[in-house]
Amino acid sequence: MLNQSDRAGDNVLIIGGGPAGLATALMLAKRGWTNVTVLEQRIASDYYEPDKSFNYLIDGRGQDLTDLLGLTEELSQISVPSTEFYLTQVKHDGSSKTSKLAVVDPNRKAAYWIPRSAFVSLLDNEIQRNWQGKITVLFNAKCIEIRQIANTSDEVENLEAIAQINTKEIIKFSPQFLLGCDGIGSIVRSTLNEWDASNSDQFAMKLFPSPSTGLRYKVLTLPPQFPLDNNGKEHSISEMAYAIRSQIKDPKQKISLGLLPVKDLNQPRTANIITQPGHGIWELKSSGEAYNFLETSFPQLPIRQIISTEEIERFVTSTGGTFPAPQYCPQLYFLLKAAPEKLIGIALLGDAVHCFPPDIGQGVNSALQDVYLLNEALSQTNDNIASALPLYQSLRSPDLEPLIRLAQTSFPWQYNQDQIGRFLWSINFFMRLALNRVLPFLYSAPSFFLLQNHQLSYRQIWQKVQVTTRNLYLLLLLIICLLFAFGIKFYT
Numbered sequence: 486m487l488n489q490s491d492r493a494g495d496n497v498l499i500i501g502g503g504p505a506g507l508a509t510a511l512m513l514a515k516r517g518w519t520n521v522t523v524l525e526q527r528i529a530s531d532y533y534e535p536d537k538s539f540n541y542l543i544d545g546r547g548q549d550l551t552d553l554l555g556l557t558e559e560l561s562q563i564s565v566p567s568t569e570f571y572l573t574q575v576k577h578d579g580s581s582k583t584s585k586l587a588v589v590d591p592n593r594k595a596a597y598w599i600p601r602s603a604f605v606s607l608l609d610n611e612i613q614r615n616w617q618g619k620i621t622v623l624f625n626a627k628c629i630e631i632r633q634i635a636n637t638s639d640e641v642e643n644l645e646a647i648a649q650i651n652t653k654e655i656i657k658f659s660p661q662f663l664l665g666c667d668g669i670g671s672i673v674r675s676t677l678n679e680w681d682a683s684n685s686d687q688f689a690m691k692l693f694p695s696p697s698t699g700l701r702y703k704v705l706t707l708p709p710q711f712p713l714d715n716n717g718k719e720h721s722i723s724e725m726a727y728a729i730r731s732q733i734k735d736p737k738q739k740i741s742l743g744l745l746p747v748k749d750l751n752q753p754r755t756a757n758i759i760t761q762p763g764h765g766i767w768e769l770k771s772s773g774e775a776y777n778f779l780e781t782s783f784p785q786l787p788i789r790q791i792i793s794t795e796e797i798e799r800f801v802t803s804t805g806g807t808f809p810a811p812q813y814c815p816q817l818y819f820l821l822k823a824a825p826e827k828l829i830g831i832a833l834l835g836d837a838v839h840c841f842p843p844d845i846g847q848g849v850n851s852a853l854q855d856v857y858l859l860n861e862a863l864s865q866t867n868d869n870i871a872s873a874l875p876l877y878q879s880l881r882s883p884d885l886e887p888l889i890r891l892a893q894t895s896f897p898w899q900y901n902q903d904q905i906g907r908f909l910w911s912i913n914f915f916m917r918l919a920l921n922r923v924l925p926f927l928y929s930a931p932s933f934f935l936l937q938n939h940q941l942s943y944r945q946i947w948q949k950v951q952v953t954t955r956n957l958y959l960l961l962l963l964i965i966c967l968l969f970a971f972g973i974k975f976y977t
């Protein structure tokens with residue numbers, strides 16, 4: 486009989502110091518756990534990675550956790566609320582139009598726009614301020630191997646995680662509780678996949694196709710308040726979102742600069758450029774070519790004044806990133822029976838078990854929700870990981886496939902990657918919207934709108950989508966029958 490002590494001997498190792506990893510460390514420390522170590526391969530929490538400098542929108546789902554950690558007030562002070570989301574479209578002729586985002590419901594909790602680095606720093610600062618004795622965050626610390634150590638009688642004796650610190654020193658950890666918060670390429674999940682003897686592929690990611698999968702992105706860093714015209718009369722405002730359109734019509738050359746709002750007036754602006762893999766931007770070889778390309782695309786902007794020679798050099802050499810396929814892992818935990826009478830728990834959270842292109846802005850919210858539900862499971866089991874981890878799985882699993890299906894279908898054509906695809910998707914979208922206005926009890930609003938309501942779970946939203954789809958088919962059948970009946974009447 487395994488005799489698992491509460492808090493697993495308080496020896497916790499978290500792989501990955503992104504949103505999920507740092508939030509998990511804070512959640513455990515708040516519950517009274519001590520001796521929590523986080524390994525993060527980046528060199529600092531606020532390390533600026535241009536191609537990972539996207540903005541999060543932390544909605545009510547993510548705020549359940551920031552409320553629990555007592556961080557929502559601070560979050561609200563360093564971010565831009567969705568209720569204040571204004572978008573300015575700047576056309577190639579220099580004309581511009583500002584509009585307020587229509588999706589925002591003023592009766593709902595505001596969501597907050599915040600750059601990834603600022604959100605990760607918020608969590609790290611909280612650790613440094615209040616939890617230093619309980620949580621240790623090691624930066625420049627990459628987990629390179631996880632293995633089971635067997636004793637002479639071939640029984641598992643221990644779990645060992647090996648980390649490379651500062652690219653040379655090797656440190657070994659023997660955690661009782663290991664958490665994989667290490668993102669899409671998770672070493673924790675892939676190790677569990679190798680260990681899994683069931684041959685059921687329960688630790689393999691299940692992939693779903695999406696029209697945005699495979700799109701490539703790069704980020705251009707711009708000064709905080711850059712000129713929006715060649716006369717230097719108008720400058721960008723930090724808290725404003727921008728969509729800057731190019732004058733080029735050819736889909737292989739056309740680009741847009743998308744900028745999301747930031748609160749910090751000194752924070753550089755980051756313009757996301759998202760294209761098909763065959764787009765001309767990936768062929769640019771030198772700074773001169775890149776300057777020419779951007780000047781031709783955006784004659785309304787003083788490109789050479791806005792983009793420094795260092796930044797254009799970095800931009801042209803950056804290989805950017807590629808949007809992944811929506812995917813999830815069905816199994817979220819692993820219990821390792823170790824001798825004598827010892828149990829080691831391993832749990833997976835965040836992008837390590839569900840990730841998708843950024844179409845619906847739920848990556849960080851779903852990661853924070855995982856942490857919230859793990860806290861729930863620990864609360865209900867008196868922090869006994871042998872009971873908590875199966876409970877965590879049963880609380881979280883029902884939402885995972887719906888989340889991925891929503892990521893796959895809600896707004897995948899927003900990047901103008903294909904006119905026909907976008908047109909067909911728009912018909913479906915506006916049909917649902919119109920029918921919802923007329924017959925709300927039969928037809929739900931499009932899922933992209935339903936996702937803005939944080940009180941609905943992903944499962945509830947997906948159920949509404951499916952019921953609406955079924956009712957749309959019934960409506961279509963009814964119309965066909967009526968036409969058929971009229972046709973018969975007309976000819977007889």
Ligand SMILES: Cc1cc2nc3c(=O)[nH]c(=O)nc-3n(C[C@H](O)[C@H](O)[C@H](O)COP(=O)(O)OP(=O)(O)OC[C@H]3O[C@@H](n4cnc5c(N)ncnc54)[C@H](O)[C@@H]3O)c2cc1C
Binds near residue numbers: 502626627
């Ligand atoms: C281009 C792009 C745009 C996005 N836009 C949005 C958006 O608008 N809204 C949104 O909600 N989400 C967005 N996402 C998704 C979002 O970034 C993730 O869902 C979210 O960051 C998940 O947090 P996480 O902590 O689980 O994983 P991550 O943020 O990936 O963090 C994992 C951490 O683990 C570290 N790590 C990995 N392996 C190791 C190792 N072996 N040893 C030590 N450390 C390791 C990594 O350095 C990283 O810091 C976007 C993603 C991309 C790629």
